[in-house]
Amino acid sequence: MKVLVTGATGFIGSHTVVELQHAGYDVVGIDNFENSTPNVIKQVEAITGKTFICEQADIRDKKSIHAVLQKHGGIQAVIHFAAYKAVGESVAEPLKYYGNNVAGTVNLLNELQEKDITDLVFSSSCTVYGNVSSDMLPVTEETPLMPAFSPYGNTKQICEEVLRDQSQTGKLRVVSLRYFNPIGAHDSARIGELPIGVPNNLVPFITQTAIGIRKQLTVFGNDYATPDGTCIRDYIHVVDLAKAHVAAIAFLQQRKSADSFSVFNIGTGKGNSVLEAIHSFEKVSGQKLNYTIGPRRAGDVEQIYASCSKAENELKWKAERDLDNCMLTAWNWEKKLAEQKQNA
Ligand code: UD1
Numbered sequence: 001m002k003v004l005v006t007g008a009t010g011f012i013g014s015h016t017v018v019e020l021q022h023a024g025y026d027v028v029g030i031d032n033f034e035n036s037t038p039n040v041i042k043q044v045e046a047i048t049g050k051t052f053i054c055e056q057a058d059i060r061d062k063k064s065i066h067a068v069l070q071k072h073g074g075i076q077a078v079i080h081f082a083a084y085k086a087v088g089e090s091v092a093e094p095l096k097y098y099g100n101n102v103a104g105t106v107n108l109l110n111e112l113q114e115k116d117i118t119d120l121v122f123s124s125s126c127t128v129y130g131n132v133s134s135d136m137l138p139v140t141e142e143t144p145l146m147p148a149f150s151p152y153g154n155t156k157q158i159c160e161e162v163l164r165d166q167s168q169t170g171k172l173r174v175v176s177l178r179y180f181n182p183i184g185a186h187d188s189a190r191i192g193e194l195p196i197g198v199p200n201n202l203v204p205f206i207t208q209t210a211i212g213i214r215k216q217l218t219v220f221g222n223d224y225a226t227p228d229g230t231c232i233r234d235y236i237h238v239v240d241l242a243k244a245h246v247a248a249i250a251f252l253q254q255r256k257s258a259d260s261f262s263v264f265n266i267g268t269g270k271g272n273s274v275l276e277a278i279h280s281f282e283k284v285s286g287q288k289l290n291y292t293i294g295p296r297r298a299g300d301v302e303q304i305y306a307s308c309s310k311a312e313n314e315l316k317w318k319a320e321r322d323l324d325n326c327m328l329t330a331w332n333w334e335k336k337l338a339e340q341k342q343n344a
Pocket of ligand 1: 201218219
């Protein structure tokens with residue numbers, strides 16, 4: 001079976017291509033390489049030992065999607081990652097986010113409809129739940145959505161609505177995966193997260209501080225109503241997350257007459273604080289991390305973690321790795337990047 005993957009050389013995309021190839025799927029990737037590099041293609045091939053066809057195409061450019069679908073016949077399902085994801089940037093440049101994440105998705109759907117491609121897995125986010133109160137934890141798929149905190153979050157909510165509406169025409173079946181906090185890297189250290197510029201996210205900031213690229217990590221607030229005062233998140237290993245996509249494709253294939261729009265939380269079901277994440281990193285890396293406590297970051301949710309029983313029951317998927325493994329693989333990846341820089 002042939003699967004089209006958009007954003008195929010990105011952080012989650014590349015790990016998903018590896019798991020799809022391991023599971024025996026044929027993959028055609030597309031990426032515009034704006035937030036990734038073509039070198040990822042070779043790395044994926046080195047891991048799987050298979051050819052990874054990845055075309056340069058942009059979802060904002062209908063013609064380029066059309067050309068890929070013309071060239072590669074027989075695509076039966078799509079996993080749609082391609083999107084921008086920086087919360088702060090989305091506040092400064094909302095049109096960039098609506099143009100790529102929303103208009104790009106609509107372009108893609110038009111092309112899929114033309115080719116009668118009916119199965120799609122969508123990259124959604126726990127950000128759709130907004131600022132949940134602690135009595136609503138863990139969040140289930142039935143937890144009501146709240147107005148989005150940022151244009152980025154809003155694009156995920158809007159895309160889910162677009163996909164739900166399109167699924168009601170009978171021309172599309174959708175699984176929307178609401179990711180919690182994806183971190184970690186492949187065990188081979190050949191692929192991982194490649195932030196451009198100063199990382200916004202916690203784990204790349206931790207590993208870059210430990211390797212000496214950043215001077216110090218600032219913990220954004222320790223006066224939250226949590227056991228150690230720092231925010232709580234549900235950190236999920238990117239390889240576990242990649243496997244959830246393989247499970248979602250199988251789910252769509254097997255359940256032809258099922259609901260045409262399904263959402264699943266994809267996390268571990270366990271919340272960890274920022275300090276717990278730092279301590280886990282220090283334990284597995286043997287490095288003392290230089291960090292300081294700073295003020296709260298605007299827009300941060302105090303705590304959020306998932307109920308994953310729906311994914312467990314229906315997708316037959318469950319996260320297998322723990323926080324220590326996330327930190328260890330993220331650290332190995334950072335060390336590999338440093339090694340490559342030295343040899344360059
Ligand atoms: C958010 C979104 C997530 C989205 C992601 C994309 C929510 C709940 N989550 O994740 O859906 O995919 O952005 O970027 O809206 N922290 C520090 N110091 C740092 C960096 C982070 O203390 O230098 C803390 C944050 O305050 C937070 C935790 O680490 O408590 C995780 O932050 P981050 O990695 O940025 O992810 P989220 O903001 O949870």
